[in-house]
Structure formats: C-alpha cells, structure tokens
Amino acid sequence: MGRRAVIVVLDGIGAGGAPDAAKFGDEGSNTLSNTARAVGGLKLRHLGALGLGNVVEIEDTPPVASPQAFHGLMQERSAAKATLAGHWEMMGIVLEDPLPTYPNGFPAEMISRFEEETGRKVIGNRPASGTRIIEELGPEHEATGAWIVYTSADSVFQVAAHTEVIPLEELYEACEKAHRMLIGEGRILVERVIARPYHGARGAYERENENRHDYGITPPRETYMDLIEAAGHEVVAVGKIRDIFDGKGITKHLPGKPDDAAKVDAVLQALRDVESGLIFANLVDFDAKYGHRRNPKGMAGNLARFDERVPELLKALAEDDLLAITADHGNDPTYPGTDHTRERVPLLAVRGGEPRNLGVRNGFADLGATVAAWLGVETNGLPGEDFLS
Numbered sequence: 001m002g003r004r005a006v007i008v009v010l011d012g013i014g015a016g017g018a019p020d021a022a023k024f025g026d027e028g029s030n031t032l033s034n035t036a037r038a039v040g041g042l043k044l045r046h047l048g049a050l051g052l053g054n055v056v057e058i059e060d061t062p063p064v065a066s067p068q069a070f071h072g073l074m075q076e077r078s079a080a081k082a083t084l085a086g087h088w089e090m091m092g093i094v095l096e097d098p099l100p101t102y103p104n105g106f107p108a109e110m111i112s113r114f115e116e117e118t119g120r121k122v123i124g125n126r127p128a129s130g131t132r133i134i135e136e137l138g139p140e141h142e143a144t145g146a147w148i149v150y151t152s153a154d155s156v157f158q159v160a161a162h163t164e165v166i167p168l169e170e171l172y173e174a175c176e177k178a179h180r181m182l183i184g185e186g187r188i189l190v191e192r193v194i195a196r197p198y199h200g201a202r203g204a205y206e207r208e209n210e211n212r213h214d215y216g217i218t219p220p221r222e223t224y225m226d227l228i229e230a231a232g233h234e235v236v237a238v239g240k241i242r243d244i245f246d247g248k249g250i251t252k253h254l255p256g257k258p259d260d261a262a263k264v265d266a267v268l269q270a271l272r273d274v275e276s277g278l279i280f281a282n283l284v285d286f287d288a289k290y291g292h293r294r295n296p297k298g299m300a301g302n303l304a305r306f307d308e309r310v311p312e313l314l315k316a317l318a319e320d321d322l323l324a325i326t327a328d329h330g331n332d333p334t335y336p337g338t339d340h341t342r343e344r345v346p347l348l349a350v351r352g353g354e355p356r357n358l359g360v361r362n363g364f365a366d367l368g369a370t371v372a373a374w375l376g377v378e379t380n381g382l383p384g385e386d387f388l389s
Contacts, residue, residue: 001275001276001318001320002233002275002276002277002320002375003276003320003321003322003374003375003376004271004274004275004276004277004278004279004318004320004321004322004375005277005278005279005321005322005323005324005371005374005375006267006271006278006279006280006281006313006317006321006322006323006324007090007278007279007280007281007324007326007367007371008264008267008281008283008313008323008324008325008326009086009087009090009280009281009282009283009326009327009328010283010286010303010306010325010326010327011083011282011283011284011285011286011287011288011291011327011328011331012031012286012287012291012327012328012329012330012331012340013031013032013286013303013327013330013331013345013346014029014030014031014032014327014329014330014331014332014341014343014344014345015030015031015032015033015055015056015073015327015330015343015344015345015346016028016029016030016031016032016033016034016056016330016343016344017030017056017073017343017344018075018076018330018342018343018344019075020342021341021342021343023342024081024341024342026081026330026332026335026341026342026343028335029330029332029335029341029342029343030056030330030332030343031291031299031327031330031331031332031333031341031343032052032056032058032346033056033057033058033059034296034332034333034334034335035296035299035300035303035332035333035334036058036059036060036061036300037059037334038296038297038300038333038334039296039297039300040059041059041060042058042059042060042061042300042303042304043060043061043304044058044061044303044304044307045061045307046307046308046310046311047061047303047306047307047310047325047348048061048062048064049064049067049068050067050068050069050071050310050325050348050350051063051064051067051068051069051070051071051348051355051357052071052346052348054067054071054357055071055072055073055346055347055357056073056346066355067355068350068355069348069349069350069355070347070348070349070350070352070355070356070358070387070388071346071347071348071349071355071357071358072346072347072357072358072359072360072361072387073344073345073346073347073358073359073360073361074326074344074345074346074347074360074361074363074364074366074367075344075360075361075362075363076089076329076342076344076345076363076364077089077094077362077363077364077365078094078095078096078364079095079096079097079098080095080098080099080155081329081330081340081341081342081343082099082154082155082191082329082340083154083240083244083282083287083328083329083340084099084191084192084216084217084244085099085191085328085329086327086328086329086345086364087241087244087245087282087328088219088223088244088245089363089364089365090224090326090328090364090365090367090368091219091223091224091225091245091249091365091368092222092223092224092365092368092369092379092382092383092384093219093220093221093223094363094365094383098155099155099188099190099191100155100188100189100190101151101153101154101155102127102151102155103127103153104126105125105126105127105151106125106149106151106157110181110182110189111125111149113181114147114149114174114177114178114181117174117177117181118147118173118174118177120145120146120147120166120174121144121146121147122146122147122148122149123137123140123141123144123146123147123148123149124137124148124149124150125149125150126150126151127150127151127152127153128150128151128152129292129293129338130150130158130160130196130207130292131205131207131293133148133150133160134148134160134196134198134205134207135202135203135205138162138198138202138205139202141160141161141162141165142162142165145165145166147159147160147161147166147174148160148161148196152292152338152339153337153339153340154191154192154339154340155190155191155192156190156191156192156193156194157178157182157190157192157193157194158193158194158196159171159174159175159178159193159194159195159196160196160197160198160207161196161197161198162197162198162199162205163197163198163199163208163211164199168197168211171195171197172195172213174195175193175194175195175213175215176215178193178215179193179215183215183216183217188217191216191217192214192215192216192217192243193214193215194212194213194214194215195211195212195213195214195215196212197211197212209258209284209288209289210255210257210258213243214240214243214244215243216243216244216245216246217246218245218246218248219245219246219248219249222249222380222382223245223248223249223368223382224249224368224369224371224372224377224379224382224384225245225248225249225250225278225280226248226249227372227377227378227379227380227382228249228277228278228371228372228375228377229249229250229251229277231375231376231377231378232276233276233277233278233375233377234251234252234274234275234276234277234278235249235250235251235252235277235278235280236250236251236252236253236254236270236274236277236278236279236280237250237252237253237254237280237281238254238256238263238266238267238270238279238280238281238282239254239255239256239263239266239281239282239283239284240282240284241253241280241281241282244282251277252270254266254269254270256281259285260283260284260285260286260302260305260306261305261309263281263282263283263284264281264283264306264309264312264313266281267279267281267313268312268313268316271316271317271321272316276375277375278371278375282328283306285302286299286302286303286331287331287340289302290302290331290333291331291332291333291340292331292338292339293333293338294333294334294335294338295333296333296334298333299333310325314350317350317351320351321351322349322350322351322352322370322371322374322388323349323350323351324347324348324349324350324367324370324371325346325347325348325349326345326346326347326348326364326367327345327346328345328364329341329342329343329345330342330343330345344360345364347361347367349370349387349388352374352388353388358387361385361387363383363384365382365383365384366384366385366386366387367384367387368382368384369382369383369384369385369386370384370385370386370387370388372386373386373388373389374386374388
C-alpha cells in the first residue's frame with residue numbers, strides 16, 4: 001500500500017486571534033474558546049491529547065505536557081472568511097481580492113433575469129438567516145410559488161423552495177440557470193449558488209440539508225488536488241468538498257449524508273478502500289447547524305461527538321498515513337450576527353515524526369504543500385511550505 005493523507009475540516013471551528021479580525025468586524029471572536037465558555041466548559045479528551053488545548057484556550061481542555069500531534073494554528077492569507085476561500089487556500093489558491101457580496105440584496109436586473117429564465121417571481125432578496133427567512137416568507141411562497149432568494153455576508157445566491165410547492169428537480173434546474181448566469185458567462189458575480197429545499201408545515205419548516213446542493217466556481221488554476229491526481233493517486237472528496245472544487249481534481253465523491261457522523265463513517269470507509277492518495281472531508285454541521293444558527297450548546301455537542309470518533313480515526317491509520325484536523329474559517333456561535341468570523345484555525349497533524357509546536361503558519365497552503373510532500377508529489381510552484389520537513 002502507498003502513502004495516504006487524510007484532511008478533516010471542522011467547518012467553522014476557528015481559534016480566534018486573527019490579526020485582521022477588526023477589518024472584518026470580528027474582533028474578539030473565538031469559536032472554540034467562546035463556545036466552551038458559553039456552555040460552562042468543554043471536555044475534548046482526545047483532541048486535547050493531540051494538543052488542541054495547547055494552541056487555543058478551551059475551558060476544561062487544558063494544555064498537555066506532551067501532545068501526541070504536531071500542533072499549531074494557520075492564519076488565512078485570502079481576503080475572505082468563506083468556505084471556498086479557506087479550502088482553496090489549503091489547496092494552493094490564495095484569493096487576493098474578496099468576491100462580491102450583496103449587503104443590500106441583489107441588483108434588480110439580476111433578479112429580473114432570474115425570474116425570466118425560471119418563469120417564477122422572487123421574494124426576499126436580502127441578507128438573512130435561512131431558517132428565519134423560510135419561516136417568515138414560507139406562507140407567501142406556498143401561496144404564490146415564488147422563489148425565496150436570499151444571501152449572507154458570504155458571496156452566495158441562495159434559493160429556497162418547499163418541496164411540495166416546487167419539485168426538487170425544478171429547484172436544481174433553476175440553480176443551474178443561476179449558476180450559468182452569475183458564474184458561467186466570464187464574470188464571477190457570486191462564489192456559490194445554493195439550492196435550499198425544505199419541507200413541513202408553517203412553524204415547523206425543516207431544511208433538507210441532505211438535498212442541499214452547492215454550485216460553485218471551478219478553480220481557475222491547478223491545485224494540490226490536481227497534482228495529486230495527476231501523479232496517479234486517488235483524491236476522495238467527502239461531503240461538500242466536491243462542490244467547493246466543482247469536481248476538479250477529484251477521483252471519487254462520498255456524500256456522507258445525512259450528518260457529520262456519516263461523514264466520519266465515509267472517511268473510515270475510504271481508509272479501508274483507498275490504496276494511495278488524499279481523503280479530503282468537510283464536516284459541515286459545525287457551521288450550518290450550529291455556527292450560523294448561533295447555538296453554542298449544539299456546537300459544543302457536535303465537538304464532543306467528533307472528539308469521541310478521534311480514536312476510531314487514529315486506529316484506522318496505517319503506519320504511512322498522515323491525518324490532519326483543521327478548519328476553514330471561524331463561526332463563533334456567541335458572536336453578534338449569523339455570519340462567519342475571521343479567525344485563525346487550529347492545525348493538528350498525526351504522524352510524520354516527533355510531534356512539535358508548529359507555531360502560526362502564514363497561510364493555509366502549508367497544509368496542501370505538506371500533504372503533497374507526504375505523498376511524494378512535486379508542488380509545481382504552488383504556495384505553501386511543508387511543515388513536517
């Protein structure tokens with residue numbers, strides 16, 4: 001068996017301390033520290049043993065004398081605090097310019113074209129929490145059949161529809177049209193188009209996260225994933241990784257539905273099946289279910305559940321495997337608003353020699369460079385430094 005690397009991204013699990021947090025309006029945000037404080041302490045025994053409490057203060061997860069993993073923080077270079085920017089930077093693409101956002105909703109011409117192309121009117125058209133706007137506009141949507149369109153602090157065009165009002169296939173088709181309109185005509189007007197189906201009765205609407213679909217931008221140049229695939233390795237995407245990279249540089253996709261536990265199961269399955277290459281997983285519930293909904297108790301519970309799975313992941317590793325646990329941005333559930341927060345992210349890496357403190361890495365691309373080096377793949381001039389060398 002060849003070498004393998006596993007990256008598990010805990011979506012939105014920031015560690016505070018970003019030097020430019022104030023520029024993003026996020027001064028004082030710290031997903032891990034503030035979540036632990038809000039729930040009266042958080043015992044993350046297995047992540048703590050790896051060194052998580054050594055890189056960020058977490059009530060009830062103290063620093064340990066001899067961490068079992070390389071441990072440090074990564075500081076994002078991209079001019080964004082978004083999922084796409086964070087993952088792309090890990091794989092060697094740094095976004096120097098922020099993608100367009102729409103704090104006052106989308107321009108009238110954009111909305112009228114979407115209405116013309118889909119044959120339905122639009123309601124909403126403003127930044128909003130998805131769960132809130134569905135509750136608010138659900139009855140009007142059911143009465144009129146209009147799309148609920150909304151955005152966030154991220155560069156996203158989100159389209160919500162009740163599956164008994166508009167069939168899932170029609171929602172997907174509309175989002176494909178929006179994707180062509182906003183991304184596919186030589187201009188990048190949004191980072192992602194997101195189909196947001198939901199069901200249920202008024203007052204008890206439920207989003208169908210397993211049927212959510214993201215339509216993103218194809219990376220404009222090669223990534224570490226492309227290089228790893230070109231070298232003859234497998235690149236297995238778990239969860240929304242495929243959507244983030246628009247399928248580029250990926251040999252196999254495992255959806256890992258419906259929740260983060262299923263995504264950990266998918267990683268374990270990939271470790272049983274894959275002979276050499278990269279297994280790249282995103283655990284989205286931290287962000288989608290708890291961070292954006294400002295639910296520290298839920299966030300703490302999901303961290304505790306992941307912590308319990310860490311021994312399984314470690315046990316599944318072969319001697320020549322590398323496991324990295326990190327995040328793509330912050331999403332502090334105690335912070336005002338409902339958006340991502342600009343934070344450094346934790347980095348824990350198991351294997352590769354005697355564990356040591358990695359300090360603060362200047363850019364997420366150090367992770368991609370390290371994985372490429374681990375797999376014996378030339379970096380081809382992409383940014384990042386191998387932190388194991």
